[in-house]
Amino acid sequence: MSQHSSRPGTGRKLTLVVLGLAALMTTMLCAFALPSLNSGPHHVPVGVTGSPQAVEALRKNIDRPEWDARLYKTSDAVESAVKEGDISGGLAVTAQGVDVYTATAGGPSATSAVIALGDGVAAQNKTQATVHDLVPFTQDDPRGAGLTAALMPMIFGGIFPALILSSVFPGHRGLRLRLSGALLFSVVAGAAIAAVLQFGTHSTDGSYGLTALGVILGMTALSTTLLGLQALLGIAGFGLGSALMMLLGNPLSGLATGPHWLPDGWATIGQLLPPGASGSLLRANAFFDGAGAGYPALVLTAWVVLGGALTLIADRRGRRTPAHRSEIVATSHHSTVTPVQSEAITP
The missing domain is CATH 3.40.1710.10 (abc type-2 transporter like domain)
Structure with missing residues (x-):
């Protein structure tokens, strides 16, 4: 009877998963194909x-x-x-x-x-x-290959910490450790990426400190958002966030071509996502001495705040859950012991 009653719920879950994956693949195709088909100068x-x-x-x-x-x-x-x-x-x-x-x-x-x-x-x-x-790429990287290649490490630099830290420090008790680890990783990895671009491939020649701060902010926005989604919604939240950043944010970032080469609507969406904002901030800091960095920095800060808010909600919910469970256990224990005591004193 219980097995038969669980089948409808299982069927609904399977249907939702299939429909969700189909929608994800459709969105992925649109994100990669439509902007390319309609690429060109737009305003x-x-x-x-x-x-x-x-x-x-x-x-x-x-x-x-x-x-x-x-x-x-x-x-x-x-x-x-x-x-x-x-x-x-x-x-x-x-x-x-x-x-x-x-x-x-x-x-x-x-x-x-x-x-x-x-x-x-x-x-x-x-x-x-x-x-x-007036603002060329560097002599060692005249086509900006290093700048374009930096986007994927920045995206994975947000995905990997959330995935690995969640496995190493699972559960509610490890939530703060995961958040601290993600922030620390963003600082170290962001500074390393900026150093490679500046001193390794010589793809950038602006202020190293300014460039590094931009990369750190971009990776922090990605990692904290994914951690917050994972803490609040579990693996589904992590999967949704990763797909959004990777499959939608990457092709719409405009880092290789510039945002004006994408259709207006797609370009707007891309600049509102962390990959696009990170690319624009990196470009502004590395080649324009920070001119035009205000908007992408604001977008990334908003994502950091969102990730922190999601983490805070998950933390509060995790604190209430043990207390609620202890109340249930205490009530159950009391109701179990009382009949035994009553039997013991019955003549």
């Missing part, structure tokens, strides 16, 4: 300057969804905006030709698009385009 911010006639003609030429044209008074203003990461590139149309200002480290794909745009404008004006790469 890339580009500065323009020059004579009123040239600027007006240029703005009409780039009045398309691919570009977000912004007018500047001088070429120096365009240069400053590119160096600070406010725009992906700029065009200065003069009588001598077209000066194209780019920031390859800010997004190689957007840089290529800006250069092609400058060549087209120069051809229309029958002049030459001169490219000025």
Whole structure:
């Protein structure tokens, strides 16, 4: 009878697991395929300057969804905006030709698009385009391969501590040890990753301390969130969080191409997830002296707070559970002993 009654519940669980995995695989396919199929410039911010006639003609030429044209008074203003990461590139149309200002480290794909745009404008004006790469990658890593490769260690640096520490320090008693271990690991591993990028592969050349802090914050956001989900929801929470970070956050991070190369909606989602925010923070700290680091740092801080809140809820629930169980045991013991005592005094 009990076996027969348990079958419907087992069937529902199996159905939920199958449907959940199918939804996960579908989401994974969409996250990897759709952004790639629709990749290209999407509202890339580009500065323009020059004579009123040239600027007006240029703005009409780039009045398309691919570009977000912004007018500047001088070429120096365009240069400053590119160096600070406010725009992906700029065009200065003069009588001598077209000066194209780019920031390859800010997004190689957007840089290529800006250069092609400058060549087209120069051809229309029958002049030459001169490219000025104001924020390039390093000489030892001109394509930014090290920067792109750093994303996976950062993601796994959040997944592995939550998985391993949960096995080494299980249960409610090990919760604080798991959290402390994850924080310590983020500091050590984040500093190590930044050191490899800076001094090993020479992929970054900014302030090492600033770069390391950004990597540490990104790994902390990932590890604390996954620990909180695991502590509160068990293996299901850990699996859900890992899938979200790995299968959705990775392809939508835009670290290799820059966020403006992804469709608007996908790019927004990617920058709100820890992998995308970590990549943007790493790029800002490593090549733009921290310019533009505020938003991704805020996003990552919010994830750290979320992970801490989930852990706190799990900790409080774990404290109440032993007390509740002791009350049940005491009540059960009392109800068991009373009949025996009553029998003993019955004549």
